[in-house]
Amino acid sequence: MAVHDVFHRHQHDAPAVSWRTASSATLHCLTGCAIGEVLGLVLATWWGWPDAPSIALAVALAFVFGYALTMRPVLRAGLSLRDAVKVAFAADTLSITTMEIVDNAILLAVPGAMAAGLLSGLFWGSLAVALAIAFVVTVPVNRYLIARGKGHAVVHQYHH
Secondary structure, three states: OOHHHHHOOOHHHOOOOOHHHHHHHHHHHHHHHHHHHHHHHHHHHHOOOOHHHHHHHHHHHHHHHHHHHHHHHHHHOOOOHHHHHHHHHHHHHHHHHHHHHHHHHHHHHOOOOOOOOOOOHHHHHHHHHHHHHHHHHHHHHHHHHHHOOOOOHHHHOOOO
């Protein structure tokens, strides 16, 4: 199936999607998000940046790592870089966006979490809780997308 065909599947073509499949897709997304988020927040905290630039860096790196983890197997499956980027954008954009909104909102809501140092349990505990809650919120989003032939459904055909 061509990349173009995957992007234009109709809802009636979509398979039934289990919560396990949605959880697996979300865990994949969480991995990239967490790598970028942790790296961004660690660097920004180390550099003493205020909240807004810290979050901007963490979000940017979450997208970079999230897309990169999706593109790796797609490139190995033989897609061009251009098509791999399209697949990654289609597969992960809404998932990463949801995850980033939720986890950063939680980090901002926890008093002192963003100002805590890298050696602080408050920093790491808040980040872990924020990512866990973001995962739970994002699973139904991915299930909805996959059921409609979108999101990680676009990538699944390349995981062989």
